[in-house]
Amino acid sequence: MKKHNFSAGPSILPQEVFEKAAQAVLDFKGSGLSLLEISHRSKDFVAVMEEARTLALELLGLTGKGYQALFLSGGASLEFLRVPYNLMTLHGKAAYLDTGTWAAGAIKEAKQFGDTIVVASSKADNYTYIPKDYTIPEDADYFHCTSNNTIFGTQMFSFPETKVPVVCDMSSDIFSRQLDFSKFDLIYAGAQKNMGPAGTTLIIVKEEILGKTGRQIPNILDYKQHIDKESMYNTPSVFAIYTSYLTLQWLKENGGITVMEKKNDAKAALLYAEIDRNPLFQGTSNAEDRSKMNVTFLLKDEAHTEQFDKIWKAKGISGLPGHRSVGGYRASIYNAMPIESVQVLVEAMQDLEKSV
């Protein structure tokens, strides 16, 4: 039976990416060797790294604009620490927007590090909305936000105009929609949603913002060191980077972000329309802040849970249960998810309606 994988991450990738990645594990580029056993400094892998870095900037429209792309290890949670180390001046302060669990994680790491101001938070309302009225102190070293909140199903559709450098955790919506990415000074994203498997983090950084803190930075945490070593300061996560590269290639071959955004808009519109129409369901997040990547919804009457779960499982759907912080359901509809799978979910919701 065809599977419809709505997992929030690690999550669905294009089938052709799985096939090419599996082939490379057996034999990389006809070398007779596995991708897993070759030196990261071999000509073939150095080319992969360079092309992946170039492609990431190209897809975001940042080529030639003073940015560097890095594929590092440690997860977005390590960037929670790298960011203040690289950007917070001695005795300086940072401004953070608190929109969910990961934003709060970034804040926790920054607070331990130095003066960290939370400019706004929707925590008191279980992060059901994106705060919009807030002021970023002009003397902040940077402003940090999370563009999409995987757990709570909210997304930022506008970003503040500010003179301080803007840092954004785009782990769960990078490459899913067109933005003026040049308005961001540092973007980071764990690969395991729209870009690849778990194991690497993409960092896009405007070089001119670095080296200004007066702080000694541990080598492994210093973006400049990684830039100088062309993203090979230490052994990179070869397989995760290669698979991310395959996914970026797939994205480019399929029209890039603009085409992808249209498809993502259509998928989200289809699913939210059903949530709003179907009398048995309700969304969990503020309508204007609804995420186009992670669609969170509840049964109005929990008594239907067993019946609904039976229906969607019978259709080959997986990964639908919501995060414990929200409950209910979460349909993650990343780039690689075809609209046909969303249609199957909508049918499951309609089947429930007919059956009760």
Added chain:
Amino acid sequence: MKKHNFSAGPSILPQEVFEKAAQAVLDFKGSGLSLLEISHRSKDFVAVMEEARTLALELLGLTGKGYQALFLSGGASLEFLRVPYNLMTLHGKAAYLDTGTWAAGAIKEAKQFGDTIVVASSKADNYTYIPKDYTIPEDADYFHCTSNNTIFGTQMFSFPETKVPVVCDMSSDIFSRQLDFSKFDLIYAGAQKNMGPAGTTLIIVKEEILGKTGRQIPNILDYKQHIDKESMYNTPSVFAIYTSYLTLQWLKENGGITVMEKKNDAKAALLYAEIDRNPLFQGTSNAEDRSKMNVTFLLKDEAHTEQFDKIWKAKGISGLPGHRSVGGYRASIYNAMPIESVQVLVEAMQDLEKSV
């Protein structure tokens, strides 16, 4: 043609591991989903993580002895920073043994962090030997050493008796030989030599040494946080951990470390015997410190380079050129390398002898 891969790392793994890993990328345990697209919190992957952690301790003979095994991200180079963060007390000091490039990297990171004493160094002799006469200050917070020096082809065959906690970077010889691992308080190893592909680091830590520094540790760098979260503080490097797990299973099924050590001894003896016998070659490292994992050697007359390179390449050998710091050749003969491949290299050396 059969390939004989002597790459220093990422490096050879068992063929059956490549096959099982590739299969999991296409379909993980008959689920109809790729290993790359399932949640790291799914039952099947949580089981992999738990079994890998258990197996690592079991293979090292550390079960029930107060140790925890973690599979973290960031590479051994991140452990260069995590170690002082977790073990160096405020105003305390650490003792390091400088035996090569990676030891020096660990020292560099620690020096920037706090008072770091280098108890001995063989740097002045291009790291051709392991220093043996040195004193570890009794008031050091810990002693750090590197058990095998991948670049310089030296290995520690004895470890100092000391009352201070012993920390060891075993990236390039873990699981290759029997040691009393309970004499170490913290062991770390990048997976990409004897254990798996690049992308995860195994950390073996004696719990009782943690939490004693009086220092606030960033969450992502705190071993205690990772232990509390059962090695899933943040999304783990799923594919690299699964492939490491397959390799540890292979090791167990093939007799464990004791059997592996005998095979490794035989491979090293065969190759060093030829280096010493063949009048055209010489080893680069001090005889008693010669590594059984990375065998470094030179042509006595560099005029034979072109001819020798032609011979070994024609036999399907790859990954043999030495690191630029040493020159010549480096044959890395990790666990998964069969003695037949070493024999092919010996034949190449003998063919050169006959041809000149």
